[in-house]
Amino acid sequence: MTDRPIGPLVQGFVTPPAPGPDRIAGIHVTLERLDPARHADDLFHANQGQDWVWDYMPYGPFATLQDYRDWQAQAAAKSDPFFYALRDNRSGAVGGVASYLRIDPANGVIEIGHIEIAPTLQRSPAATEAISLMIRWAFEAGYRRVEWKCNALNAPSMAAARRYGFTYEGTFRQHMLVRGRNRDSAWFAIMDHEWARLGPAHAAWLAPSNFAPDGNQRQRLSDLTSRARQEE
Structure with missing residues (x-):
């Protein structure tokens, strides 16, 4: 039997830690x-009053403050997903949440997912930097692959993934049922060697x-990441 390809050996890989820093600080935003x-x-x-922010989430909107407190308490108690709140450094206000999930150090x-940005923080440097900080932490911690998945009907999330430099890898059809509705999930990813150009x-x-x-x-981030990809 002839030799069959089985993939290259991964030299020097060390299992990275699970997410854990209580605080990741940036120029515009701090993750807490x-x-x-x-x-x-x-x-x-x-x-x-902005119920549309929950359209693609499996939870929300929340009728009362107590309902939302209860949801946050459940979310904060988990290690996967591992949630951060996003605090705008300029205003000091909390404007969103995001998490690491499907964490596979081995x-x-x-x-990166469960991203919910309030209208006050949307389309701001702080919102962009929050995700950038999460990507950077993952690669600096030793992860080889950072993923982004979203409802294939969620055009803003699809555009955001490409803006950050994620590569579209395909759509998993009938991947999930969310609130009784079908969800086809679009998959994106960045590899560690790609971040060497995307990070700058x-x-x-x-x-x-x-x-x-x-x-x-x-300069637009999408232009910068597109040029970085062309240089690979």
Whole structure:
């Protein structure tokens, strides 16, 4: 029998740690380990009257503050998903949550998801930096692959994945039932060797020099990550 390909050996791989830092600080945003006592009230009020933010989530909207506190308490108690609250460094307000999930240190794979950004933080440098910080932490911790999955009908999430530099890998049809409705899931990922070029693109976008005095960006992150991909 002829030799069959079985994949290259992965040299020097060390099992990375599970997520654990209570705080990841950036220029525009600080990620804080989710704590209902500190985060639930602000975020409930930031989302109040904006039920559409929950359209692609398996939970929410929440009718009362207590309902939301109860959900946050359950979320904060888990190690997978591992939730962070997103605090805008400029205003000091909590404007969203995001998590690591499907955490697989043995294979060096981790996903970023359960991302819920209140309208007050959407389309801001802080919101972009929050996800960038999570990607960076994962690769610096030793993960080989960072995943992003979303409802294939969720056009903003699909666009965001590409903006950060994730590569679309396909759609899993009839992947889930969410609130009794079918969900086809689009899969995206970044590999560690790709982050070697994408990381500097993120840093260039976040640099203070990339923002005009009125706060408008000079270069778009999507352009920077697209160029980085072309250089691979």
